[in-house]
Amino acid sequence: MSYLKKIIYNCKQATFLIEKKQLKRLSFREEIELRIHLAGCGMCVLYNKQSHIINTMVQQLFHDSLRSELKLDENFKAELQAKIEEGLGNN
Amino acid sequence: MISENNVLAPHKWVATYADYLYMYAIVRINDEDLAKDLVQETFLAALERVDRFEGRSTERTWLTAILKNKIIDVYRKKSSGLAVAAANKATQEQDEFFDEGNGHWKSEYAPQPIAGMDEQDPLLQKELNKILQLCLQKLPALWNAVFTMKHVDDAATEHICTELHVTQANFWVIIHRAKVNLRACLQKNWN
Numbered sequence A: 001m002s003y004l005k006k007i008i009y010n011c012k013q014a015t016f017l018i019e020k021k022q023l024k025r026l027s028f029r030e031e032i033e034l035r036i037h038l039a040g041c042g043m044c045v046l047y048n049k050q051s052h053i054i055n056t057m058v059q060q061l062f063h064d065s066l067r068s069e070l071k072l073d074e075n076f077k078a079e080l081q082a083k084i085e086e087g088l089g090n091n
Numbered sequence B: 001m002i003s004e005n006n007v008l009a010p011h012k013w014v015a016t017y018a019d020y021l022y023m024y025a026i027v028r029i030n031d032e033d034l035a036k037d038l039v040q041e042t043f044l045a046a047l048e049r050v051d052r053f054e055g056r057s058t059e060r061t062w063l064t065a066i067l068k069n070k071i072i073d074v075y076r077k078k079s080s081g082l083a084v085a086a087a088n089k090a091t092q093e094q095d096e097f098f099d100e101g102n103g104h105w106k107s108e109y110a111p112q113p114i115a116g117m118d119e120q121d122p123l124l125q126k127e128l129n130k131i132l133q134l135c136l137q138k139l140p141a142l143w144n145a146v147f148t149m150k151h152v153d154d155a156a157t158e159h160i161c162t163e164l165h166v167t168q169a170n171f172w173v174i175i176h177r178a179k180v181n182l183r184a185c186l187q188k189n190w191n
Helices: A003-009 A011-021 A028-040 A042-065 A074-090 B010-029 B032-048 B059-079 B083-097 B122-138 B141-151 B157-164 B168-190
Strands: none
Touching (some): A003 A028, A011 A028, A028 A042, A042 B010, A042 B122, A042 B141, A074 B010, A074 B032, B010 B032, B032 B059, B059 B141, B059 B157, B122 B141, B122 B168, B141 B168, B157 B168
């Protein structure tokens, strides 16, 4: 298989570069390989788009959950504060 | 200038920060009892180093940093000794998705449009979020830790590698595989 054909077929490598690119600058060679691949592969173009959306969704999920309704129960909190007061008393 | 926020007030810690720290822990380790323990340990550890607080960050940031380290300890325990096994498993599972010879998508795993991802319909998005949460929990502990530290906490790659004892090469492999798995899991459970 020619070098070019390998790039065109290799979705495993292309998705690897898609992930890397979201976190780090690709080398010149990697960047070119990814562009060549994406120019001819609709599946990886779709993967690229979905991968970015998933990142946003995950960040949103963690962010939103910090404002969730789930709270510690009051007994646990009271005991905890008592332990802290006890610790403060010892200092 | 020292603002009021940068002074410690342990008498108010529980009332002010306990719920916040609890949620912070629970979304990262997904275990209510363990999250409770970590909140308690965080306050007690903070108490011991009150005199080392220099007021350079807010009280909340300072407490969160202590909690973060405790969460990393949990990640490490969960994946200790398993790091190598998990990376190997990653290699194997990846071969499920791609042709071993040329690396092309296997037809049954090829990306398809996932309705709800591009749409603004809040109901669809809510459903999709639920599935995403389940898919995240299905990831091996080490992958989940690496993925969360990088994408949610925006930690430096070197820091993650040191804390979780993974090599740089394994780091990128895990980042890749975690996402390929997540995406496939969403597609499978949505369509």
